[in-house]
Amino acid sequence: MKTFTQFESHELANTLIEKALGFKNNPLQSKDKGQGKRLGLIFLNPSLRTRVSTQLAATNLGVDSFVLNMDKESWALEMQDGALMNKNKVEHIKDAAAVLGGYFDMLAIRAFPTLTNKQEDTEDFIINQFIKYAGIPVISLESAIRHPLQSLADMVTIRENFKEKRKPKVVLTWAPHIKSIPHAVANSFSEWALGCGHELTITHPVGYELDEQFTKGATIEYDQKKALQDADFVYVKNWSAFNPYGKILKVDENWLLKENKLGTNAKAKIMHCLPVRRNLELSDEMLDGERSLVQVQAKNRIYAAQAVLDSML
Amino acid sequence: MKTFTQFESHELANTLIEKALGFKNNPLQSKDKGQGKRLGLIFLNPSLRTRVSTQLAATNLGVDSFVLNMDKESWALEMQDGALMNKNKVEHIKDAAAVLGGYFDMLAIRAFPTLTNKQEDTEDFIINQFIKYAGIPVISLESAIRHPLQSLADMVTIRENFKEKRKPKVVLTWAPHIKSIPHAVANSFSEWALGCGHELTITHPVGYELDEQFTKGATIEYDQKKALQDADFVYVKNWSAFNPYGKILKVDENWLLKENKLGTNAKAKIMHCLPVRRNLELSDEMLDGERSLVQVQAKNRIYAAQAVLDSML
Amino acid sequence: MKTFTQFESHELANTLIEKALGFKNNPLQSKDKGQGKRLGLIFLNPSLRTRVSTQLAATNLGVDSFVLNMDKESWALEMQDGALMNKNKVEHIKDAAAVLGGYFDMLAIRAFPTLTNKQEDTEDFIINQFIKYAGIPVISLESAIRHPLQSLADMVTIRENFKEKRKPKVVLTWAPHIKSIPHAVANSFSEWALGCGHELTITHPVGYELDEQFTKGATIEYDQKKALQDADFVYVKNWSAFNPYGKILKVDENWLLKENKLGTNAKAKIMHCLPVRRNLELSDEMLDGERSLVQVQAKNRIYAAQAVLDSML
Known part of the structure; x- marks a missing residue:
């Protein structure tokens, strides 16, 4: 190599x-x-x-x-x-x-x-x-x-935590942030999840579409709640807009991922590459609870x- | 541990x-x-x-x-x-x-x-x-x-340099400084010297009393010259006030430790955790003379x- | 040592x-x-x-x-x-x-x-x-x-790249820069080249004379083109004036070393300690060409x- x-x-x-x-x-x-x-x-x-x-x-x-x-x-x-x-x-x-x-x-x-x-x-x-x-x-x-080393670590984490025969359902969900954040983690996660044959849904507010070269093959779903249904793994991440490039369109705090958004989905595991903005991207209850794989990823x-x-x- | x-x-x-x-x-x-x-x-x-x-x-x-x-x-x-x-x-x-x-x-x-x-x-x-x-x-x-590693090094230095049967007389003396300095070294030195059974006198201008949880058992003496009498080890250190917290009350340059303050005390060794402000906290003659243990401590x-x-x- | x-x-x-x-x-x-x-x-x-x-x-x-x-x-x-x-x-x-x-x-x-x-x-x-x-x-x-480690590396580089019996002709040529640069590399190169018995010519605009303690024994030649004739090694380096100390007299961009200044001298090798300002001190063609020893020096x-x-x- x-x-x-x-x-x-x-x-x-x-x-x-x-x-x-x-x-x-x-x-x-x-x-x-x-x-x-x-x-x-x-x-x-x-x-x-x-x-x-x-x-x-x-x-x-x-x-x-x-x-x-x-x-x-x-x-x-x-x-x-x-x-x-x-x-x-x-x-x-x-x-x-x-x-x-x-x-x-x-x-x-x-x-x-x-x-x-x-x-x-x-x-x-x-x-x-x-x-x-x-x-x-x-x-x-x-x-x-x-960010390929992050994505490789993420794929290792999914492999460790999914023992079923079927493809895991993986959801990449946009999260609010106050800074203009690069697309690297989101791009790579999408590229690797699709490449590894996982079923990938990407959910984000309208306007935050990623560069299509990384997301071809994924389902894009603008309704976060719907996207999260039946998820095995939920990857939480902010990114800035790709068009207009690098801009924050709106810090939509409703996109914070918290427990009640997962409804009756008891199995879903939560992932984040860290550092994470607590209670802006992901709630304390999720990060400190049983669902969290963030320390395993790290x-x-x-x-x-x-x-x-x-x-x- | x-x-x-x-x-x-x-x-x-x-x-x-x-x-x-x-x-x-x-x-x-x-x-x-x-x-x-x-x-x-x-x-x-x-x-x-x-x-x-x-x-x-x-x-x-x-x-x-x-x-x-x-x-x-x-x-x-x-x-x-x-x-x-x-x-x-x-x-x-x-x-x-x-x-x-x-x-x-x-x-x-x-x-x-x-x-x-x-x-x-x-x-x-x-x-x-x-x-x-x-x-x-x-x-x-x-x-x-x-600052416990500093204090442990200080106790090692005292052990090495005191071979008598009796308890060593140790004096912690406040020194002038131009910045607002934390209490950590002074607190720890007091805590360890007392804990190791040394006889400890602390001397400083009125108003620079340390937190009592660290100094209980020590003699507080506001007259620096009197405190220094018969000292075996003199530990020189600045700290800011504990009340009002973190403030410099006055840079009292008379508290500079220099040779003539030790009078006829030929045996006293001088200690400082470094970095030291020369000629503000401690005089050149003392730091460069036979009494100094500062390099041994380091x-x-x-x-x-x-x-x-x-x-x- | x-x-x-x-x-x-x-x-x-x-x-x-x-x-x-x-x-x-x-x-x-x-x-x-x-x-x-x-x-x-x-x-x-x-x-x-x-x-x-x-x-x-x-x-x-x-x-x-x-x-x-x-x-x-x-x-x-x-x-x-x-x-x-x-x-x-x-x-x-x-x-x-x-x-x-x-x-x-x-x-x-x-x-x-x-x-x-x-x-x-x-x-x-x-x-x-x-x-x-x-x-x-x-x-x-x-x-x-x-800068003696640089000069030692330079002497190693000359030794490696010169197999003739005669003394190599070494030229130190001043180069333009936009910052006020120390004399250390130029001084040391001169000191070592002379000390190692090389034939040294130093060329620079009038006013950029180095401290004589380092250059005694070298030929000073204000005409760059003339200095470069028959050179085996050309060392390119900027330095500020020694008198008035540390000043930039003039950023004379004509002193940029480029291929056509070497005329018919096919053998001359080019040296520089790096980092180099491309196209200000030395041209791309020279740095990227066969003459360059800068990576060997590094x-x-x-x-x-x-x-x-x-x-x-």
Whole structure:
């Protein structure tokens, strides 16, 4: 595996899910496999959970990891080919990525969208520039449009918590937020759930339609209550509008997910990638109750990352 | 030992002091004891000495350590149960602590007081919320009202430097400062010195009385010169007023500790937890002279942390 | 070797260059040599390449490394002896350096010049204060006036890429920039190139003369084109004026190095320490072409640091 930035195939997803479950059962089973290998973790945006879970995964495999925070303020990278660099950008992605490619055996990169340049974000420009110039295997720690390690952890969580023969019914429900949030988690969840053959319904207020390249095959249902009927898993997540790009249309607080919306559905499990805005996106009663899988998802981030790193070694 | 946040008993203190001295003599004597264990170091406030000494202690025991800076600005945690999170707080302590509790074997946390909410600080609210929700052993790297690793290092330093049969006479003397400083070091020093059976005198300008729960059993003496007579150890430290809470009453520069205040007392050793404001809290002549134990204290921070980690493993 | 802050002798330089080339060939040949040793990396100014390459070098030798960011804002150090510390400086270099000296086996320090106090910078005051008070071996990660690890990596790069018997002709050419840049890289490159017996020509606009203590023995040639004739290696670098100290006299964009300036010189290789301002200092065609050694230099930073650490162990 040279890059891990998106869903590739049901077969690969299956392999990674099984591998992750194996590591969860015995995290140190390959503790010397990565001896002498070095992973560079590049953050163009801040991270806590993603950074730590990936470092723990690396440590479980004997891989040394090194964190580089290249926030826009402190180490602004020029991304455009041919630029005359006489402004605030201190280094070109070409040079920075090549140096890092020479220093490490694998790179993992977080690069959020600007939410101001739809075309650049949609092309996943920044992470693709890194891949182009680094020349070594690259793992996405969330790009402009995808968050594949989160989605892999989510698929692991669904596999662990669904033992029936039939396809699970999965619902992705939009939730209110006060900030303009990227589409990456929602896009990837849809891409992976559909790719893994789950039955997916997406529900959101009119206007919050996601980019169709990620949702083709899902049922779109604007009535939240109706969408939630018979759900096995309910994934709660905010995202900003795709049209007009990156905008908050309205913080519709009625979309808060709370217990009474699930009616008589006793089996539905609740998922969220964290951090979650309590009582704005999801109610305390749900997060602290029996339905919640959010802590399981967070823990599975370690084993998802470990499965990916292991496949690259 | 499940938590290390305060003085517990003379017996435990003794065990930890002896263990620390053993590690000082042979730091790598248990270098594989912590193999495969992970320590998370959470900083809600910045740190250099505390972070590095704790990481060195972990390394001495073979424990992997991971630093998370969650400063108020970059990763603001909601601390109040039941809050509607529609403002600037990005994650609830409940969720963050539980995730970290799932990722690590032990957590160490620094959480300074706000100095604006006396009740919350006095209840040591933040660190207790972490303990409540993390579900794993927690070490205080300085909380709102205590700094137990510093005090343990201080007790180790006193043990090393006092070979007489009688109780040492220990003096805690207030020093001037230009900022509003927490009470944690002073509280803990008092708590540990008294708990370890030392004879403690506390001297400070009128108005700087500490919370009595930490000082019961100590002699309070407002005349600094009188307090210093016959001292074996003089601990120099600034703190803000407890009433009115967190205020600087007056920067009384006469309280600077300098050589001539010790008169004919040739034996007195000088202690300070660092960082120290030279010539405001303590004079150059004292810090650079024979009396100073400040570097010994700093070094003992490693072995104090190592004794605590070792007891938790 | 107790300190590594500047060029010492042709003999030592030779030893280090050969050692670095040996490590490049087999990075893990001494992977247990530094077991149990600890390196503190102190950054008074930000760093990416230097930090990572030094950490990788340490890891190659089994040395544990610990990074401390002591930026001026967050942990301001008082540098002046005898100061009354009643302003914004939180700790005196005396105390901080001594603590770090007690915690680590070796220190590596980055301390840029202020470019506002010529005398202090010229005396390399800050790093010398660290050396004075740390009491353990110290490596410069770029000081006010020198960047010796960069220069060692540059000498390694020249050695690797020049197989003739004669002395290589090396040209250091000033390049335009929009910021006021320190002299450290230029000074050190000149010091090492001359010390290693290379034939050195320095070319820059009138007014950008470097401190003569570093350039004695070099040819100064104000005509860039003439200077470049027959060059084997062309080192491109901006620096601010030495007189008036730290000023930008004029951003003379004609000094941009591009292919047509090399005329018929087919053999000349191009060097730069990175980060480089593309199309302001050096043209894309040169950086992306066959002449460029900039990625080789960056990679050699690891082995230069490893040679120095190895010599200190």
